[in-house]
Amino acid sequence: QGYTEEINAFNASSAEEIEAFRLRFLVNKGIVRSLFEEFKTVSTEEKRELGQVLNVFKQLAESKHKSLLEQIADNSDKAGGSTQDLTLPGKGLELGSRHPLSLVRKEIVGIFNKMGFIVAEGPEIEDDWHNFSALNFPEEHPARDMQDTFFIEKKEGNDIALRTHTSSVQVRMMENGKPPFRAIMPGRVYRNEAISARAHCFFHQVEGLYVDEDVSFADLKQTLFHFVQELYGEDTKVRFRPSYFPFTEPSAEMDISCTICKGAGCTLCKWSGWVEILGCGMVDPNVLENCGIDSKKYSGFAFGMGIERITNLKYVIKDLRLFSENDIRFLRQFETET
């Protein structure tokens, strides 16, 4: 009777305690066995009744042992214990790949590097002087509105804004150095535009600057012609159309023969055979002077292009938003490019 109570009250929190239980009750020299030994010595009349009691007791001891074992297995399971299947294959780490805009920027930088252009960078948060005034944008001039600016802080005569183009880096470079300059400025720029398939509030540019003695419009044309031939193939044709930028004079926009139909006419070039890819021009002498450079001695050219646009023409991407949505199905398509 006492043993039955002991078994019912028994509680184990470790495997050792369960083993102690087994050693006390269930092994060859344990209590259950010794009770059965004693049983042999009682009289036949008593055996009937006692036999039943003993069998119930034996079952109690055995089932208690079993449930103690189950309980402890259960607990270690919850604690993330030993029942994990260590032979399951692991989860692989996915490798990323270069973003298409990075691929194209790298390619553009590579082409200009070979022509002796270095890479220059500057801050994305700019002041009015570097983004506008030094670049010959008169105050209150409508050309400022052309670049829908995100202003950050109004400051007497020198507002703080997100740069609208990387021409600001050209100013910083010329202010801080001496000619000759031959550099390209890749970077992110911001414009306050409604987001759609064809416009975004930020995009990426590569601008270029070449200032030295006797730099001419012919240098500009040949440099850019060589650039697009390297990028889109030797059969690429170019044409220049007159344009206007406050910081260049004369200014032009450069078109290339459509990369898809090669000039035959398609929806990309709206059946004209030509697509616009960049703005350019001879650096306005006012800009040189604003940056402390003698405009009688030096001349230069500058150009600027949007990396998104260049990428669209290379990979035919119809929606600008894909570039910043991080959709893995889009990005995977560029995995094999280097």
Ligand code: PHE
């Ligand atoms: N800064 C101009 C733009 O963002 C591009 C440009 C650069 C045009 C240099 C001419 C010369 O639109």
